[in-house]
Amino acid sequence: MLEVRIIVRGDSGFCRQRLLRGCERYEVGYVIGVARNTRLHNAVAAWEDELKVTFAETGLKQRSIHEFRYAADSWNRERRLITRLEFGAQGPNPRFVVTHLDLPADALYDHLYCLRGEAENRIKETQLDLFGTRASCHNFLANALRLMFAALAYTLMQRLREIALAGTDLARATAATIRVKRLKIGASVVRNTRRIRILLASHHPLRETFLTAARVLAT
Template identity: 80%
Template sequence: MPNCTADSMNFGRLGRRVIEANFQGGAISSDGGLVLLRQIDRRIGLSKAIAQVLHDPRDPDRIIHSLRDLIAQRLYGLCCGYEDLNDHDRLRHDPLLQTAVGKVEPLASSPTFSRLENRASRADILALNQVLVEQFIASHHKAPAELILDIDASDVPLHGDQELAEFHGYYDHYCYLPLYVFCGQAMLSCVLRPSRIDGAKQAAAVIKLLLSRLRQAWPETKFIVRGDSGFCRQLLIRWCERHDVGYVIGVARNARLQKAVADWEAELEADFAKTHSKQRMIREFRYAAKSWNRERRLVTRLEFGSQGRNPRFVVTNLDLPPESLYDELYCLRGEAENRIKETQLDLFGTRASCHAFLANWLRLLLAALAYTLMQRLRSIALVGTELANAQAATIRVKLLKIGASVIRNSRRIRILLASHHPERETFLTASRALAP
C-alpha cells in the first residue's frame, strides 16, 4: 500500500489549527503568466520563425515533439526562470506549460533538449542571428529616420572542459568573449568568440552584415555605430566612412592625447584651486594616430576634481556640437551594457556548460531570443503600466510567477489565477493588449 504521507510537511499550529502541506494539489502551476508568453509568441511568431530556420535531422515518422514545440518550451522555461535542462523533467508535466506550448500531453524531457543543443551547426547559428534581425525589422511599422547600433563585448565564465576555453587576463578567469549588437533595447546579434583575441575582432564584419540587411529594408534610414575605446579600430572606422555610416567611438588615452589637452587641464586645475569644486569642460580638436590614414575629429570631456584629472576621448565623423555629441549621444551607450546584463543574468545568457563550442553558442542565442520575447512583451503589452520599463527579472516575479489552477475537459481549458495577486490590473491590461 502506497505511503500517502511521504511528502507531508508540518509547519506547527495557528491557534487550534494544525498547519500541514504536501505536493498533492494536482493541476496547479506556479507560472500563471505563461499564457502571456504564449500570446506574445503567437503575435510575433518567434518560436515558429526559429523552427523554420533550424535543421532537423530526425526521422519525421518518429518525431513526438516538433521543433516549434521544443523551442517554445525552452524559451518559456528561460523566461520563467528555469535555466537548467533538468528542470524540464518535471516541468514537462506542468499543465500550464503544456497549454502554452500547445499540447495536452507531456512535453519534451532534458535528453531531447540535450540532443537539440549538441547537433547545432554553424548554419543554425547564422540563421538564429538572422531571426534576431528579422524580428527587429518586423517590430517597426515604418522606416525609422535614424538608428544607433551599440556594439559591446562581455565575458561568459567557464568552469569545465569547454571547447576553446582560454584564460583572459582582464577578467582573470577562463571564459568566452561574446560580441553583442543592440539597437535601443532590441538585440540584433550575439557572436560567441574565444577570449584570447582582440575584443573588436569580427566587429566590422558583424556591422557590415547587419547594415546590409537593415539598408535593404530601410534604404533611407541614417545609421550610427557607437562603441567604447575597445572598438577604435581602423577596419571598422574606415568601413563606416566608405559606406556613409556615422560613428562615435571612444579612444584610449595616450601621451599624445594628454599633451594635446594639457592647456585645458591646467585651466581646470587652476579653477579647482580657486573654487574647490569639480571642474568640467568639453572641447574638440583634430588628431591622427600613426596607424590612421588621416586626421579625424576628436571630442574630449575633461574633468578635474579632488582625485585629479579624468579625461575621456571620442572619435567621430558626425557634425553635432561637442557637448550634445558627448553627453546626449556617446554617454547613452551605457544602456547597451544594461541590456547585456539583463540577457546574461535574467535570461541566463552565461550558462555555457556544454562541452561543444557551437552548443554553447546555441545556448547563448536561446537566451538572446528569450530576451527578445520578454522585450516585445514589455513594448507591446506593458506600455503605460508600472512594468513598462521593468527588467526581465522584475517582469518574471511580478507577472509570470503567479499561482494558477488548471481545469481541462474535452471542451475547455480554464486557468484560475491567484485571486489576491497584487499585479492583477497589470495582468489584465497585458492580456487585453495581446488578445487575438
C-alpha cells in the same frame, strides 16, 4: 530603395587605423573611444585648469565638452576628436572619442556615444536574466541554438514591456524582474471540457498589472 545609415560605436579597444579607414572608405559612421595618453592630456590641460579653478571656487563637480584635431602615430591623417572633461574631488577624469560624424560635440558624446553603455546593459540582461551564457554543449550548433533562444526570449520580453506593460510599474523593469513578478506566479489551473481557467491569488500585489497586461495582449 531603402537607405540605412550604419554607425559603428565602440570603446578604445576598437580604435584601430584599419577600422577607421574602412569606415571612411565605405561611408560608415563611427564614434569610437580613444585611450588616454600624454599627448591627449597635454592637449586638454588648459581646459582642465579652468575646471580646476571653478571647482576650487564652488566645490561643485565641473564638466565640459570640447573638440580638436588629433592624429595618433599610427594614423594616416588628423581626425576629429571629442573630449569630455570632468574635475571633482578625485581630480581630472577625461574621456576621448574619435569620429567623422557631422554632429555637435555635446550631442555626439552625450546622446550617441554614451548610449553604448545602455546597449551593454541589454546584452548583460540577456546573459544574466535570460540564461544567455548557458553554452555548455559540446556541439557548436547546439550552443548557437541556445543563444538564439535567449535572444528570442529577450525580444519577447522587450515587446511585452512596450505593448502590455506600458504605463505600469513594470514598464522599465528588467527581464529578471518581469520574469519573477509577472510570469513566475503561483496559480491554480482548473480545466473542464470547454475551457481552462487560471486562478491567481486575490491578494497578489501586482494583480492589477497582470490584469492590464492580459487585457492588452488579448486585443
